[in-house]
Amino acid sequence: MAVVAVSLFAALVARLWFLQVLTAGEHELAAERNQRRVVPLPAPRGRILDRNGEVLVANRASNVVTVDRAELNTLDDDERKSVFIRLGAIVDQPPSLLEAALDDTSLGPFAPVPVVEGVDEEVLIEVRERQSELPGVDALQLAVRDYPHASLAAHVLGYVGAINADELAAAGGPGEPGGYRRASRIGKDGIERAFEDDLRGVDGEVTLEVDAQGVPIRELSRREPVQGDDVVLSIDLEAQQVAEEALAQGMAQTQGRRDPETGEAVIDGGSTVVLDVREGTVTAMASWPTFFPADFVYEITPEQFAGLNDPAQGTPFVNRALLGQYAPGSTWKLVTALAGLETGLVTPDTVINDPGFFIIPDCVRRCRVQNAGAAPSGEVALSEAVTVSSDVYFYSLGARFWQQRERLGKTPMQDMAELLGFGTRTGVGLPVEAAGRLASPAVRAAQYEANPDAFLTGDWFIGDNVNVSIGQGDVAVTPIQLANAYATFATGGTRYQPNLALRIQNQDGTVIREVEPRVGAQVELPAGARDPIVEGLVGATQSADPKGTAYNAFAGFPHDVYPVAGKTGTAQTGGGREDDALFAAFAPANDPRYAISVVMERAGFGARWAAPVARSVLGSLSGLEEPEPVAPVAGGFA
Amino acid sequence: MQTTAASRGLGAVLRRDPSAPWRHLDWPLVGAALAITGLGCLMVFSATRTSMAEAGLDPYTYLKRQAVFLVMGLVVMAVVVVVDYRSYRDFAAAAYLASLLLLVLVLTPLGTEVNSAQSWFSLGSFQLQPAELAKLTTIIVLAATCSTGRSPLTRQRFVVSAAAAGLPAALVLLQPDMGSMLVLVAVLLGVMVVAGARARHLGALVAVGALGVVAMFHFDQVDDYQRDRFIDFASSDEAARGTSGFQGEQAETAIGAGGLFGAGLYQGTQTKLGFVPEQQTDFIFTVVGEELGFAGSATLVVLYGVVIWRIWRTALLAKDSFGTLLCAGVLAMLLFQVFENMGMSMGIMPITGLPLPLLSYGGSSMLTTCAALGLVLNVHMRRFS
Structure with a gap:
């Protein structure tokens, strides 16, 4: 029994030694973790x-x-x-x-x-x-x-x-x-x-x-x-406010339509982007309908979130300025005009007869295409064709490009579009941005090869070129691309990756980091192209005869001090729906500072709906006009 | 005028009679026991002062009560010492039966359930644990039974002894109080080995005990928490450990965090912040470990060693085998409780609800232990008379 007692005590002391001397460190750590x-x-x-x-x-x-x-x-x-x-x-x-x-x-x-x-x-x-009385609170x-x-x-x-x-x-x-x-x-x-x-x-x-x-x-x-x-x-609060208000006012008047296919009420969206062409920054970026970020301060309900992404409510969550992809319509004529001059297909003085319609040469069926409203413009050269937005002039260019493809290459328009930044993301630096689409023979063939059932043919026809010449035919651009393309033209070829931020600073206002302008590409524009095209674009907003497509929208604008070089666009959307209304511009035309694009889904004519929104914003940016409520203007089929 | 020893005064008695019991008090045993109880009061105070103060109560509550228990214990010890231990043999049967009766009564609605064991009588502010009393009476009965006749124990006396310990053991198991049951078994084995039981008898007893344990598990007579404690103890896998594993871990952490010299009195964070449950009673050793470190804990172990050694020595010196066996029973009881309690705090024994004798807070345990030590002192000082 003495042996038992002694060995038990020895065991106790041994264990004590183990715990308190040999492994004391880890126990101390555990005790410390416990209490902290x-x-x-x-x-x-x-x-x-x-x-x-x-x-x-x-x-x-x-x-x-x-x-x-x-x-x-x-x-x-x-x-x-x-x-x-x-x-x-x-x-x-x-x-x-x-x-x-x-x-x-x-x-x-x-x-x-x-x-x-x-x-x-x-x-x-x-x-x-009172934590103890309020468990879980x-x-x-x-x-x-x-x-x-x-x-x-x-x-x-x-x-x-x-x-x-x-x-x-x-x-x-x-x-x-x-x-x-x-x-x-x-x-x-x-x-x-x-x-x-x-x-x-x-x-x-x-x-x-x-x-x-x-x-x-x-x-x-x-x-x-x-x-x-x-x-x-780089956003200017005032410009942003004006842009959002003008867009919202314009959009409000286009609502109340039903989808012709489903018969359901639809809410169409819109967007406007203003770029500072000298800084290479974004001055304003509006997308309508919009949402309240404050809704996310606590947690947003799934219903709320679904509503923000519901097409029936106009998908307010989607930033259409970066994610909306639209056929550019006549705003694209800048591209076609530059391509015509670049390839030498036309000179600024080349005159084309516009009888109001165009018969596509070498064509099998649906060979007659016409101007909006079938209005004839008569004999037009480049500037006037831009001012009045003569489709026939540009159809003609589109057809000739294809006919002379051995000499000019298959894709002079698409090549020019790429130089202006279409088909790739602008890199504005927000998390998501769409790239748009450039339709071309190669793209068509690749699409057909990848999925033969989805496409009628993998071939490219002259009619496709005619479509592309006026910004239709599976060409899609984002509003920011559109504004940036006009900005690139306005600067004479400097294409920025637009920045949204100017600098980072701490709470004292000390600058931590400047956000440097980023030049995406230095584009060489065709020599002698600038003046005739600017003349045509300025004419669109202020020429009474021939009547510019945006003349009515810019009636009374202080053109002499703040000339606007702009282009209307009306893009077919198919399915019996109304056309998308577009407008793209830069101003002042003689010393460009801002470029703007306006897109209003299924609003109708660009001249009637989009141009007034742009006028309101540019008027405010010029400092010469107080913003007035935007109203659609009469006249103009462009 | 008649003169008695008492009226002549103690000094005269001591001078005249060198074999008088008073001259043979075992001071080392008394000293070690007092040292342990003193330390115990301090430890109980340290374990309870923070939580009492936080609850807005007197932080000295437990300290005061423990001091009262200690005084009561010393009184009991003195009373036990005064009466010649040989006369206890005469009361043994009656006291034993009384304690059995109490063990039965505590299972009735007269008893109170604490921590899911029906182990207590509530007498006003004082609680009585009859199992503690039963340990004492069982020791006396066993010593009485085994000290008559010759060594080795005959089969008949072996069976009677086994039954004498088995009855209270079975009753405390019904509460259920596994710890006290094991103490009774330890006492039985200790007394029998010293009394000279035959190896085959002991072997048979162990076999029956093992069978009993297996049967209890098999027929699901073990409470879940008891099984969990055992599984937690047997399992080395941290993840498999449950909530009772948490208790053990926190205890080990507290002791280990003490290191060589401890965090200092009242400075243990595990103690102060209440991470070790039941700390003033069953897990009092964790306070010693955390606040006094290896130096203090080892000193405490040595003090218990002194106590055990003095009891052992008394067993050898005892004038008769009744005295020897009394000491053997007390020794087995204390040795088992000290080892089991410290062992469970350090993770080398499964967790059972046993107090650490003389150190843990609690009246019943204090009185029992004091009485048991009183028996030993009694045997020691009457070894010549």
Whole structure:
């Protein structure tokens, strides 16, 4: 028995030695981990400012009471009710209303549901103090995004939301430098996403000593968060406001149509883009219909989100300036004219007879195409053809290109379009952008080969060239491409990748980084092309005889001090629907500063609908006109 | 005028009679026991002061009560010491039957359930655990039974002894109180080995016990938490450990975090922040480990070693086999409890609800242990008379 006793005591001492001497280090660590809780202090994001320092997106503190459904579900019905009764007394709201917030299925079962937002500081403190009576209830102060101009520039700004699993994996987890946490919020779209690294700042953290129940005892250490840097945009608040208002006013008058195929009411969208052709930046970018980024401040419901992407509601979420792909119609005649001069097919003085219709040579069927309204223009040279938008003139060019393809190559128009930036993304720097489409014999053949059932033929006919000459026939451009092409012509060949930001600066206004202009290409435009084409484009807005297609829209405009070089476009959309209305321009024509494009889906004639929107915006940019409510103008079939 | 020893005064007695019991008190045993109880009061205070203060209560509550228990224990010890231990043989049967009766009564609605075991009588603010009393009476009965007749034990006396320990063991198991049951088994084995039981009898007893355990598991007579504790103990896989594994882990963490010299009195974070459950009672050793480190814990182990050694020595010196066996029973009881309690705190024994004698907070355990030590002191000082 003595042996037993001695060996038992030896075992105890040995174990003590093992725990307290040999492995003491790891136990100390475990004890330290036990008592410490690291609570992150999210950094406020940097602001987003317009070019003059006007605040477009800021932060505000919001006190939020949240409930944890998972924890509340562990209570029985009576307990849960009494939690809501107590909470109701604190926040001065009926308990039933608070409980109803639980039915919100938009969030995952584990995400805390905000039941009351924007409560007073005292409420925050009381909820925290009475934690033991309020299981599952938490109160926190969040720095949330604040939008002083509501929906203004929503598509440009984007929005901020809770990080998802993919973003977390891509951005680097909590352990990594600059990593995110599961509860982090992240820029989801627009500038918020494109400049996430500048805007997000550096999260701080506070280390608390807690007891076994997780109740904080005291603060051990604290690292303050560092607010993110401000992004100064090239956007001009005033220009953006005018552009959005003009577009919205114009669009409002085109609504109320039904889809001819389904018979359902449709909402058509529109877009306008203003570029600063000297800076290579975006001055305004509007897409209609739009949305309110503030809806994303807390969590957006699936219904709300679906509505933002619902075609029946006009897909407000889609930034049409970058993602809308439209047949350019007559705005494309800039391309065809430049191609004609570049190849030497025509000179500015080459005269073509426009009887109002055109018989396609070497053609099998559907060989007669006509001007809009079948109006004859008579003998026209390049400038006048642009001013009056003579389809026949450009049909003729399209046909001749094909007939002389041995000499001129198969794709002189497409080649010129590429030089102007069509068919590739402008690289404006927002997360998503469409590339548009350039129809050509090679593309047609490749499409047919890839999917023979979907296409009638893989061959390219002269009629296709005729279609392309006036911006139809499977050519598609985005509004920003259209504006950038006109900007490229206006600068004499400098094609920028437009920037949306001018610089990054910290909260003191110290510049962290200038965003340098990016030249996408230096294009050599055909010699002698500029003057006749500018003359034709200026004529479109101010020539009474022959009457420019946008003459009515620009009636009374201060042409002498601020001449506008513009082109209307009316693009067929097929399926019995109305045409898309387009307008593209730059101004002042003699010393270009801005380029603009306006696209209004299924509005009708570009001269009637799109040109007035552009006039309103350019009038305001010129500083010479007060913006007036946009109204469609009479006359003009272009 | 008649003169009695008492009226002549203690000094006179001591001077005149060198074999008087008072001259042979085992001071090392008393000293070690007092040192442990003193440390225990401090540890109980450290384990409870923060949480009591946070609850807005007197942080000294537990310390005061433990001090009261200690005084009561010393009184009980003195009473036990005063009466010649040989006369306990006469009361053995009655006390034993009384404690059996209490064990039965505690299972009725008269008893109170604490921590899912029906182990307590509530008497006002004091709670009595009859299992503690049963340990004591069982030791006396076993010593009485096994000390009559010659060594080795005859089969008949072996069976009677086994039954005498088996009855209370079975009753405490019904509460269920696995820990006390194991103490009774340890006491039985300790007394029998010293009494000279035959190896084959002991072998048979162990076999029956093993069969019993297997049968209990097989017929699902083991509570879930008990099985979990065992599985947690047997499993080396961290992930497989459940909530009772958490308790053990936190205890190990607390002890290990103490290191060589400990965090210092009242400085243990595991202790202060309440990470170890039941810390002032069953897991009191974690406070010693965390706050006093290896130096303090090892000293405590040595103090228990002194206690065990002195009991062992008394068993050898005892004047008769009844005294020897009393000491053997007390020794087995304390040795098992100390080893099991410290062992479970350090993760080398499964978790059972046993207090650490003299150190853990609690009246019943304190009184029982004091009484048991009183028996040993009694045997020691009457070894010549």
